[in-house]
Amino acid sequence: MSTADPVILRTATGPQATRWVTAHLREVPGLTTAAVLTTVAGAALQVVPVFILGQVVDGVVAGEPPSVLVTIGALLVAAVLLGAAATAGSTYLIGRLGADLLARLREAAVRAVLGMPSARIEQVGRGDVLSRVGDDVAVVSKGIRTAVPTVFSSGVLVAIATAGMFGLDWRLGLAGAGALPAYWLALRWYLPRSAPLYQRQREAQADRAQALISGLNGIDTVRAYRLEADFRARVTRESWRVRDLGIEVFRFFGRFVGRENRAEFIGLSLIIVVGYVLLEAGAVTLGQASVAPLLFHRLFNPLGAIMFTFDEAQKSGASLTRLVGVLAEPAEERLVGLAPAAPADGGPYPVTVEGLTFAYPGTERPVLVDVNLSIPAGGSLALVGATGAGKTTLAALIAGIGTPQAGSVRISSTDLAGLDEAGARALVSILTQETHVFSGPLADDLRLAAPEAGEAELMDALRTVGATPWVEALPDGLDTVVGEGGERLDGTKVAQLALARLILHRSPVVVLDESTAEAGSQGAAELERAVTAACAGRTTLYVAHRLTQAMAADRIAVLDAGRVVEQGTHAELVARGGRYARLWQAWQEGS
Incomplete structure (x- = not known):
């Protein structure tokens, strides 16, 4: 990604x-043409009664006989009815055209977001995307x-009414x-x-959305670190x-309305004066002189x-x-990648981070500076630190999301910088607290991670993560519809579902970024056991939300302002009396 990216x-x-x-619009010419024609017809029929009134x-x-006036009245009623029918048809067709356009735009925008590099999503923030x-x-x-039907139909009416004034007399039109x-x-x-x-x-x-999302998603972390x-x-x-x-928008629009009202006053005054002069000179009839201000006044409603x-x-x-700007975002090809060959001894993959420095494009201050870490094959490492220390960014880079400005992340002997996202996903699974349950059968939700997986x-x-009891209690078991319109799952069940997907994906390295934060305290201990079971035999990186989870990891790394300031086991770091020891004390007091 270029550093010039916004x-x-x-x-x-x-x-x-x-x-x-x-x-x-060119892709649906029939619907577009029908919408335009009915709008023009409806606008034209709305000004016809004004001309008929002039004839009256x-x-x-x-001194025309009453029979003529009756005929004119019948024409007036017919014009009103036809105008109403044409306007109703125009509103329907414009709405249908707009709905089709919106559907295309929504699908294209979602497709563009799904095709974006994950690093781009992390860079701009989920608030902007959402x-x-x-x-x-x-x-x-x-x-x-x-707005669109009103502006379009009103604009057509304004054009036709203006043309009608010129049709009465060019001088009235100029007025x-x-x-x-x-x-x-x-x-x-x-x-x-x-x-x-x-x-x-x-x-x-x-x-504002980004501020709310970041605060609510990490509410327990916010509380833990006060x-x-x-x-x-x-x-x-x-x-x-x-x-x-x-407020600024409202005041600004009010000033615009005042300027529009002045324009209406100027136009109506000119037409009345010019109409009177022309009537006195015998250049127009009384009916024409009456119709001109009525036509201009007819513009007030559409203009308003x-x-x-x-x-x-x-x-x-x-x-x-x-x-539409989202559609111009660069996308990546989402090809299914294969993990590189496993180590010769058949064991799990080690993770090595060397000299890692990373800054988001457009910023001068690095988020991570010269980070060095290692996780032995099958081992676990917990990242702790205050909000903004760089934990999530480091976790994303280890998961292959983004490219560092300096240093490297290697899974066994493979540098993640040389893989596309599909290749990185085959090596590393990342699980965050933003877990989603898709609407549909529970089995289909699980098969997102392993499309060919059988029921067994x-x-x-599910059994590994302790979800069997509630799954078996569902009305249709694995065929039960969950998510929107189906069975609603609480935070603990959603987290277990995500962990079951993690097991099914079978990647050798796992990154857990506060993945059980939304479960609540009641399910915390149960989920920590589920996390341990899901990650058994796999190299694991925790972004620790609960320090009890950090305590269970093989080693702990403490981040502060993008740098690793402490590393060791829980016992070693508490005995050292440094930053981790103070965090642990604050955690115990908060608990």
């Missing part, structure tokens, strides 16, 4: 997002249902067009300022930032709708550029 996911420009939308005025002035495939999709979805400079100045002031403002608002919401005040201050700071930007939905449209546009193999893995 620390957030890419954001597309407006023209790039427009080209993406245009390209996908002229008919009364000319806010795009979650919050941004929701914003675009709302915009497609509300109405006199408002255009005021509208243009208002938009010229608004648009360049609004897009960056909405972009800042979306980025602030992503930062960092509640720091995390609470961070969440509060990001929340106030979102609030302040929301555009203004009051422009806020939503701008938010949707900002979210659209963020989603699945049950063996």
